[in-house]
Amino acid sequence: MTSGQRRGRWSGIPLEDRQARRRDALVDAGIELLGDKGGPAVTVRAVCRTAGLTERYFYESFSDRDDYVRAVYDEVCTKAMATLMSASTPREAVERFVALMVDDPVRGRVLLLAPEVEPVLTRSGAEWMPNFIDLLQRKLTTITDPVVQHMAAISLIGGLTALFTAYLDGRLTATREQFIDYCVEMLMSRATPGQPRPGDHTR
Numbered sequence: 001m002t003s004g005q006r007r008g009r010w011s012g013i014p015l016e017d018r019q020a021r022r023r024d025a026l027v028d029a030g031i032e033l034l035g036d037k038g039g040p041a042v043t044v045r046a047v048c049r050t051a052g053l054t055e056r057y058f059y060e061s062f063s064d065r066d067d068y069v070r071a072v073y074d075e076v077c078t079k080a081m082a083t084l085m086s087a088s089t090p091r092e093a094v095e096r097f098v099a100l101m102v103d104d105p106v107r108g109r110v111l112l113l114a115p116e117v118e119p120v121l122t123r124s125g126a127e128w129m130p131n132f133i134d135l136l137q138r139k140l141t142t143i144t145d146p147v148v149q150h151m152a153a154i155s156l157i158g159g160l161t162a163l164f165t166a167y168l169d170g171r172l173t174a175t176r177e178q179f180i181d182y183c184v185e186m187l188m189s190r191a192t193p194g195q196p197r198p199g200d201h202t203r
Contacts, residue, residue: 023061024052025159031074033105034114042069042118066120073121076110077128084135090187094141094180101164108168112161133157140190152190159186 013021029050033042044065048055062068083100087093101108115125137153158181166172169177174182 015157018138022053022057026058026061026068027072030068031076031106031110034069034118035109037105037109038118040114044068054163069118069120070124071089073110073114073124076107077124077131078110079107080132081135084115084132085145090139091184094183096188097164097181098176099140100182102179104167108164110163112168116169129157143190156186156190158177 004169026047028049030042032050033046034040043057044058047068048058058068062071080097080100083096084093087096101111115121133150135154135157137149139150140149143149143152163172163179163183163186167174172179
């Protein structure tokens with residue numbers, strides 16, 4: 001990248017905002033690389049090349065590669081959590097999550113598959129999981145026993161994680177609509193156990 005290109009890229013952006021913009025560009029590059037279908041290929045050099053920045057700017061925001069990979073994963077988890085929290089019904093939650101993680105499979109692979117191949121994310125995945133379980137547990141308001149409520153949330157998270165992983169891997173032949181309907185039915189069956197749900201598939 002020439003000095004002229006660098007000047008043009010940041011022209012008009014206040015100095016205090018430039019580091020945040022560069023960090024965002026690096027994180028976006030990391031999502032692309034960490035969620036690549038062929039498997040993660042995250043090196044500092046590859047990240048900088050993808051973001052169009054030099055290593056100097058990489059180390060401006062991140063101490064090393066591990067710190068960076070965790071930051072990329074945290075960004076995807078934070079977005080996923082916000083998406084789920086903004087939904088008001090199980091169907092809306094599933095549809096929004098599918099739009100975020102399946103329609104943009106790069107993000108889905110970062111969230112669900114990257115921890116399996118990136119040792120640095122093993123702890124991060126374990127730290128984020130209780131947040132997703134707690135969020136789902138708070139949605140299961142028809143289950144009054146907190147112990148049963150917690151177990152239901154854990155089992156749902158496990159089942160949904162397996163389903164989304166299989167869907168992203170191409171191991172499911174279900175259509176998008178079939179997939180959404182089935183996930184909604186899973187949620188509803190635990191939210192209102194034993195109750196008929198004739199309107200499950202209606203809009």
